[in-house]
Amino acid sequence: MKPRHVERHRIGRIGWLRAAVLGANDGIVSTASLIMGVAAGHADAGSILLAGAAGLVAGAMSMAAGEYVSVSSQADTERAELERERRELATDPLNEQAELTAIYVERGLEHALAARVATQLMAHDALGAHARDELGLTDTASPRPVQAALASALTFAIGASLPLLVAWLSPPTVRLWSVSVSALACLSLLGGLAAAAGGAPVGRATARVTFWGALAMGLTAAVGALVGTAI
Incomplete structure (x- = not known):
């Protein structure tokens, strides 16, 4: 007997991968932007680190609550x-069977074959067949609120800790450049790893996440500099 051919797909990673990438990306971008905005406003080192730490905690909790x-x-x-x-x-199994048959006809089956397929699938698991083929619901893509919340909070905190650590270790004269360059490097690495894990093009994902991160940090730093000068 020939061994069963098993294909491994990445579609099952979408739920946790989306939450993890979103959390880490937001942690890096928001915390680095916050630090750069405060630093551009000529705040002292203590205020910069305090703002970054507060942003880390508040952001992680916000991500967890929002995802949940x-x-x-x-x-x-x-x-x-x-x-x-x-x-x-x-209450109306015949109409539901006809509905399922019509779905299979639209997908390319002849009506007689579609009717037989609908009959057999409904005899095996009627609710499962309608959930999958009418509603598009599967176990693979089923929502997991706690998993998504924990993944978002944890990855946000990890992402946010990177620019915060760089800001803490950097001399004041190069703090803005150190935070921005390290954040963009981390974003590029994150985009590439996420794309590779999901089987997507690495170059496009890396460019996309780096561009939007640079834009967010640049705008925040500009606003911080303007407000710092005004007050």
């Missing part, structure tokens, strides 16, 4: 849709 609420809302919507499908299958 967002993913929980998605999970609530999916549960409501599944419950609706369960009621419709109980």
